[in-house]
Amino acid sequence: MARKIANIIHRGGAGKSTNSEMEAYFLATLYNKKTLLVDCDDQADVSRRIKRTFNKTDLEPKKRFMRGIRDFDLSDTIITLHENLDLLQGDWLLENFDDYLKDNVEEKGRFFLFYTLFKELDKHYDYIIFDTKPRTSKITNNVVCASDYVIIPTKVSRGSIEATQRTYNYLADISDYNENIELVGIIPYFESDTSRTDKNFKELKQAFGDDVYKHKLKWSDRVLSWEDEGVTNNALQDKFAIRMFKKVMNETMERIKKIEEANNNGN
Numbered sequence: 001m002a003r004k005i006a007n008i009i010h011r012g013g014a015g016k017s018t019n020s021e022m023e024a025y026f027l028a029t030l031y032n033k034k035t036l037l038v039d040c041d042d043q044a045d046v047s048r049r050i051k052r053t054f055n056k057t058d059l060e061p062k063k064r065f066m067r068g069i070r071d072f073d074l075s076d077t078i079i080t081l082h083e084n085l086d087l088l089q090g091d092w093l094l095e096n097f098d099d100y101l102k103d104n105v106e107e108k109g110r111f112f113l114f115y116t117l118f119k120e121l122d123k124h125y126d127y128i129i130f131d132t133k134p135r136t137s138k139i140t141n142n143v144v145c146a147s148d149y150v151i152i153p154t155k156v157s158r159g160s161i162e163a164t165q166r167t168y169n170y171l172a173d174i175s176d177y178n179e180n181i182e183l184v185g186i187i188p189y190f191e192s193d194t195s196r197t198d199k200n201f202k203e204l205k206q207a208f209g210d211d212v213y214k215h216k217l218k219w220s221d222r223v224l225s226w227e228d229e230g231v232t233n234n235a236l237q238d239k240f241a242i243r244m245f246k247k248v249m250n251e252t253m254e255r256i257k258k259i260e261e262a263n264n265n266g267n
């Protein structure tokens with residue numbers, strides 16, 4: 001069965017898509033895990049980026065995501081980018097998801113459509129990574145109900161505590177529908193390195209303690225150029241940026257291992 005990880009924060013520009021891409025990239029290429037990346041944002045940022053990374057910009061699925069949802073079968077929506085990596089790419093028609101649920105699914109099933117759909121795909125993968133929208137939405141509710149783990153990527157700034165707290169509150173509310181969901185942690189991203197960001201980071205640590213990752217992400221011009229070129233690992237600057245994300249990914253794996261050990265010991 002696949003471990004399913006959702007990257008969520010109700011804020012744009014926090015690093016959801018970047019982290020989702022890097023998680024899928026490392027799981028597939030470094031950890032040798034069969035991975036499916038699912039882009040639930042109708043803007044489809046992560047789909048464009050990861051297709052560039054694997055030189056598959058022209059590859060399109062037989063069926064778009066929303067069509068697969070309507071047909072209750074996602075099998076023809078998935079494309080293969082690498083021997084270990086599949087992508088269910090974002091679709092602008094996902095903006096119709098909320099209306100589709102309202103008109104076609106009875107009320108008590110509206111949180112669990114993805115749970116059922118992705119259960120079918122479970123056996124093919126070791127990991128399923130979800131990228132999500134920056135706003136609250138029924139599609140994100142469905143992602144949480146289909147997932148085992150949540151990661152909260154946070155850009156360290158004045159608004160980050162509020163945004164993170166809002167996301168905690170949201171997860172607390174929605175855990176009524178998925179009692180097994182576990183928080184892996186908060187990945188802090190420093191867009192700049194000033195005394196103000198240090199102060200904001202201290203406040204974040206004070207508010208969320210050990211939920212905040214030990215490893216931090218910093219601004220890197222490579223990450224910006226990866227948006228156009230895909231992730232590359234050639235120049236020295238690439239290697240610095242890759243190493244930074246790799247440390248975060250290792251921490252993710254350690255955190256998941258700890259959670260699973262604690263659960264197995266009945267804690």
Ligand SMILES: Nc1ncnc2c1ncn2[C@@H]1O[C@H](COP(=O)(O)OP(=O)(O)O)[C@@H](O)[C@H]1O
Nearest residue numbers: 012013014015016017018217218219220223224
């Ligand atoms: N470590 C980083 N260094 C430089 N730019 C970054 C970094 N992380 C993210 N970005 C850029 O910031 C923007 C927002 O990040 P993104 O992952 O798309 O956030 P979200 O999905 O939460 O909206 C993107 O243009 C992305 O390339």
Ligand SMILES: [Mg+2]
Nearest residue numbers: 016017041045
């Ligand atoms: Mg995004």
